[in-house]
Every structure is written in C-alpha cells, then in structure tokens.
Amino acid sequence: MLFNTDVNVLSIPVGQNRRLSVRGAIRLSMVIGFLVALSLSAPRRLTAADDGRGRGCSNRTLRGDYGILVSGIVPAGPNGQTEMVIGTTLRSYDGQGNFTEVSNTHGQLSGAVEGRKGYGTYQINADCTGTTALFVDGIPFPTETSMVIVDDGREVKEVVMSPPPAFVTAVQTRVAH
Numbered sequence: 001m002l003f004n005t006d007v008n009v010l011s012i013p014v015g016q017n018r019r020l021s022v023r024g025a026i027r028l029s030m031v032i033g034f035l036v037a038l039s040l041s042a043p044r045r046l047t048a049a050d051d052g053r054g055r056g057c058s059n060r061t062l063r064g065d066y067g068i069l070v071s072g073i074v075p076a077g078p079n080g081q082t083e084m085v086i087g088t089t090l091r092s093y094d095g096q097g098n099f100t101e102v103s104n105t106h107g108q109l110s111g112a113v114e115g116r117k118g119y120g121t122y123q124i125n126a127d128c129t130g131t132t133a134l135f136v137d138g139i140p141f142p143t144e145t146s147m148v149i150v151d152d153g154r155e156v157k158e159v160v161m162s163p164p165p166a167f168v169t170a171v172q173t174r175v176a177h
Helices: 022-041
Strands: 002-004 009-015 018-021 063-075 082-094 098-107 111-124 129-136 143-150 155-162 167-174
Touching (some): 063 155
Antiparallel strands (some): 063 082, 082 098, 098 111
C-alpha cells in the first residue's frame, strides 16, 4: 500500500497503473458484505424430507410397515363423554395411497381393546405433509388425520383432525425388517 499525497488517502494497487482508494475499498467491501448477507438470508423452500438432494415426497414415500404410538382423548359414548386413551398400532402402507392396520388400545373407561383392524387411504404432498382417512371396525365414521413425514420417511408425526372431540397424536416409526 502506498500513501497518495495528491488525494490525501491511502491507496491500494489493484492492477497495472490502477489504484483503489481506501474509501473505494470500504465501499466495495460493504457491497460484497451486503450481497453475502442477502444471499444467506434469502428464504429457501425446504421440505420435511429435504436432504440436500432436492427431492420431495409422494405416496411412494410411505411403503411398508410402521409402528405407531398413539395417545390422547377420544369420544367415549353418545353423551359427549370423552376418555384418555393410549395404544400401539402396526400400519402397512402400500405406496399407492392405501393402508391397513391392527391396533391395541387401552382407554380410561373402555379398557383394553386388542387386535382391532382398520384400513384407509392417504395422500402425501410434495412438501411431505399429508392426510389420511382411517376406517376402524366398529366405528361408523372415518377418522381424518394430518401428518408430516420426517427423516426421509423413517418417521411420521400425525394428529387427528376429525371427529372434533378427538384430541390424539401419534408418532409412526418405520419398522426395520
């Protein structure tokens, strides 16, 4: 670096017969810093299963067996009564939008119910969210859920959206074979 007496500022050589003043270097650094900060803060569209390879989810993301842990509050009779319930389920997804399941639950009032069969449909969106319609033997209406697929399809987080008195969450984990 050389001191330039004509301009009374420090100057930096930047090429053959060219110099950049300190003020110019500061301005250039500020512009570069602004552009870097802008690029780092720009929103990036992510999906729950984004692993850097740029692929999304579909019905094919869910294939095979998942173990499910369920807990929450469900309707317990015609009078609007509810009960706390816990349970486990083995659900098998076909990768085409259909599933079957067998569940074991224990209700605060209803007691244990083992081996209850169910079936349903599911729809997975590209952003790895989805919905299901579950039909369970002995229940005259479907249970509708909302879900999100995480960890590249190894886990699913699910919540009951309908019927309204149900307040249930579930965590599904892919079964290793």
